Amino acid sequence: MIRKKQRGQLIVLSGPSGVGKSTVISELLSERSDIYFSVSFTTRKPRVGEEDGVNYCFVSKETFEGMIGRGEFLEYAQYVDNYYGTSLRVIEEKLAAGIDVLLDIEVQGAAKVRDKCPDAVFIFIIPPSFEELSRRLHSRNTDDESVIEGRLRKAREEYKEISHYDYLVVNDKVSDAAAEIMSILVAEGCRTKYRMNLVEGV
Ligand SMILES: Nc1nc2c(ncn2[C@@H]2O[C@H](COP(=O)(O)OP(=O)(O)O)[C@@H](O)[C@H]2O)c(=O)[nH]1
Numbered sequence: 734m735i736r737k738k739q740r741g742q743l744i745v746l747s748g749p750s751g752v753g754k755s756t757v758i759s760e761l762l763s764e765r766s767d768i769y770f771s772v773s774f775t776t777r778k779p780r781v782g783e784e785d786g787v788n789y790c791f792v793s794k795e796t797f798e799g800m801i802g803r804g805e806f807l808e809y810a811q812y813v814d815n816y817y818g819t820s821l822r823v824i825e826e827k828l829a830a831g832i833d834v835l836l837d838i839e840v841q842g843a844a845k846v847r848d849k850c851p852d853a854v855f856i857f858i859i860p861p862s863f864e865e866l867s868r869r870l871h872s873r874n875t876d877d878e879s880v881i882e883g884r885l886r887k888a889r890e891e892y893k894e895i896s897h898y899d900y901l902v903v904n905d906k907v908s909d910a911a912a913e914i915m916s917i918l919v920a921e922g923c924r925t926k927y928r929m930n931l932v933e934g935v
């Protein structure tokens with residue numbers, strides 16, 4: 734009998750704004766409902782169609798800073814004038830229960846997770862080109878031109894961090910990108926260190 738994993742796997746996904754992280758994550762979660770997606774806290778205003786507690790927990794700057802003060806975040810960062818952070822308590826509960834947890838976070842937060850959780854898997858997603866990234870940001874129709882320009886500038890900075898990630902996925906076709914991430918997760922789950930409980934006589 735295959736026993737349940739003792740501890741869940743932490744999966745960190747980063748990539749420039751508009752590359753398609755949310756889209757690929759939705760596809761991935763539709764196939765892998767056993768993975769828990771970590772809903773971050775943010776001070777950013779909700780976009781049309783975004784729901785509190787589903788896409789993000791939307792809070793005020795004062796509430797967020799109170800949470801920082803009480804040490805409630807695994808990591809947090811400032812990104813284009815807003816705070817974003819990952820709740821420590823929820824993540825810890827899920828991992829301890831043997832559930833894999835997926836974080837969609839930017840590069841500064843990922844660097845903090847790398848220090849605190851060296852066993853996490855780090856995946857970076859890029860678009861086929863910057864031109865396509867710009868097209869996606871415009872087609873999403875959620876941000877005005879100055880915000881889009883800021884996010885495109887940020888993308889070029891974020892690319893400098895790619896070599897710190899374990900895996901690189903190109904989001905050309907959503908289903909292919911999701912399938913590659915699923916393959917990465919299958920391979921990671923087969924690591925000897927997670928499977929020693931299956932070995933008899935050791
Ligand atoms: N460090 C950190 N980054 C986050 C967190 N949640 C979201 N982000 C990142 O914040 C950035 C901006 O997110 P958002 O405003 O939703 O824009 P989008 O990426 O264009 O959808 C993205 O790079 C996200 O990966 C978090 O909890 N911590």
Ligand SMILES: Nc1ncnc2c1ncn2[C@@H]1O[C@H](COP(=O)(O)OP(=O)(O)O)[C@@H](O)[C@H]1O
Pocket residue numbers: 748749750751752753754755756757869870872873904905906907
């Ligand atoms: N592979 C893809 N090809 C074309 N458009 C895509 C692809 N992936 C995502 N998109 C579109 O690009 C825009 C940004 O995607 P989104 O998932 O919001 O990105 P992110 O979460 O990385 O900011 C959306 O309009 C989405 O429908």
